Amino acid sequence: MAGIKMYLTSIENSIKDILLTPLGARVMRPEYGSRIYELVDKRVDDNFKALLTAYVVQAVHKYETRVKIKKVIFVSKTDDKLTFRLLLDNGGALDVAA
Numbered sequence: 285m286a287g288i289k290m291y292l293t294s295i296e297n298s299i300k301d302i303l304l305t306p307l308g309a310r311v312m313r314p315e316y317g318s319r320i321y322e323l324v325d326k327r328v329d330d331n332f333k334a335l336l337t338a339y340v341v342q343a344v345h346k347y348e349t350r351v352k353i354k355k356v357i358f359v360s361k362t363d364d365k366l367t368f369r370l371l372l373d374n375g376g377a378l379d380v381a382a
């Protein structure tokens with residue numbers, strides 16, 4: 285049971301690292317990361333939510349093959365902080381604050 289928990293923690297940490305790293309921030313891996321930082325100063329509307337979903341799914345799909353994103357749920361945007369929840373195909377959920 286402890287092995288499964290460590291495995292899930294590893295996946296969660298990997299996803300957060302991918303999503304919280306701005307695309308182009310790593311010198312040796314400029315294609316690593318996500319574009320969600322581009323949304324911090326945008327108005328929240330349907331287009332915003334569609335872009336959030338697209339940016340999350342693209343980044344996670346490219347760099348974390350152990351799980352798939354079932355759904356991205358926008359939670360809030362306050363003080364330039366974006367919060368959303370990921371529902372994963374393994375039944376898990378992950379809250380991310382960017």
